[in-house]
Amino acid sequence: QVQLVESGGGLVQPGGSLRLSCAASGIIFSRYYMAWYRQPPGKQRELVAGITSGGTTNYADSVRGRFTISRDNSKNTMYLQMNSLKPEDTAVYYCNAANCCRGQGTQVTVSS
Numbered sequence: 001q002v003q004l005v006e007s008g009g010g011l012v013q014p015g016g017s018l019r020l021s022c023a024a025s026g027i028i029f030s031r032y033y034m035a036w037y038r039q040p041p042g043k044q045r046e047l048v049a050g051i052t053s054g055g056t057t058n059y060a061d062s063v064r065g066r067f068t069i070s071r072d073n074s075k076n077t078m079y080l081q082m083n084s085l086k087p088e089d090t091a092v093y094y095c096n097a098a099n100c101c102r103g104q105g106t107q108v109t110v111s112s
Contacts, residue, residue, distance in 0.1 A: 022095030
């Protein structure tokens with residue numbers, strides 16, 4: 001059974017940090033291009049960052065320099081370190097394995 005499970009979301013003040021994790025099971029994790037997407041309230045889902053099996057990364061312009069995507073293939077886990085958070089980063093964040101599957105999402109709320 002394929003599962004992607006996100007964790008690490010929550011409420012944080014502007015300027016704060018959070019680290020999201022995505023634990024994968026039921027897939028050969030190391031073979032997949034992995035990505036984080038987010039869906040802000042009332043808006044469409046958008047790509048936040050992606051990482052190839054070899055570790056090459058790409059970022060949305062809105063998060064470049066503030067967010068860092070990484071993966072640990074030995075732990076079947078992907079991460080998203082989010083720094084200098086802004087209210088506009090508020091969204092449900094989803095973990096995605098290309099052409100496979102997506103997690104249920106974790107809520108990130110940036111508010112004072």
